[in-house]
Amino acid sequence: MTAVVDKAALDEAAREPRFWEAPPRPVWEEEPSKAGVAAKGVVLAGACLAVLFPLWIVIVTSLSSKQTINAAGGLVVIPKGITFVAYQELLSGGQVTRAAIVSVCVTLVGTVFSMTVSVLAAYGLSRSGSLGHRWLLMTLLATMFFGAGLIPTYLLVQSLGLTDTYLALILPSAVSVFNILVLRAFFMNISPELVDSARIDGAGDWRILWQIVLPLSRAVIAVITLFYAVGYWSAWFNASIYLSDQSMMPLQNVMIQLVQKQEAPVGVSQAIKTGQISALAIQMAVMVMALLPVAVISPFVQKHFKKGMLTGAIKG
DSSP states (O other): OOOOHHHHHHHHHHHEEEEEEOOOOOGGGGOOOOOHHHHHHHHHHHHHHHHHHHHHHHHHTSSSHHHHHHHTTTTOSSSOOOOHHHHHHHHHSSHHHHHHHHHHHHHHHEEEHHHHHHHHHHHHHHHSSSSTTHHHHHHHHHHOOOOOOHHHHHHHHHTTTTTTGGGGGGEEEOOOOHHHHHHHHHHHOOHHHHHHHHHTOOOOOOIIIIIIHHHHHHHHHHHHHHHHHHHHHHHHHHHHHOOOOOOGGGGHHHHHHHSSSOOOOOOHHHHHTTSSSHHHHHHHHHHHHHHHHHHHHHHHHHHHHHHHHHHHHHHH
């Protein structure tokens, strides 16, 4: 007598893995193919070239003589006859030097002030037992969606007597609510048991913040400090609105005058008129000076960037 065998059941049983066989790996754990790796490499190389090639042209042109720039038709790709005349003219004690000093001072003072206010606000909002912290948090969130507008802000700055002062470059944009929320989320992830132990030992809020919270938050502190520093260094709008004295302008506004309005400082203008240097080399040199501090500092903070942003923004 012949037994009837269900072929579908046999196929299903054949597809089931045996106990000695490893289950199939998820897609994200599979080894990438060589073609995929090569395609990613080509895309990344193209992206790097698209970013670095214009920067290379700016640097090389700033280091080129007037004859080299004229022979290349305006933009130099291959350096020939490197000269630092453009940087010597800019740093000879004129308006550009003063603007660079203004930018450095505003960046340092503004970053310290913004970080102090942001850390104190974030620590207070991270303590659930603090008085009125929910209402204050909702008020801060509302400012992210509803701004006062340019004219009311200008009238406020004018009524406070801050126009044509360096405080007008710091106070109107001193605090970022987003940065406060990132710091708050990071502070809330610190173990409550650690804070409670410090309170039992007699530590107050200032000591807890200074000796416990801040040392454990170096990563996010470094990232937020970079955000504030880059923001102050790159800022130009506040100076164009609140300052009328050209001698008080930061470096970014001087760069705008050179590149867009073609207005060179007095000493540099004389060198351009006499043919000692190309106006294009001056413009590129100012761009390099404006970019250099950010390019130098960013690699040292990069190692903290991923940890600081992800831990502060996802958890909590």
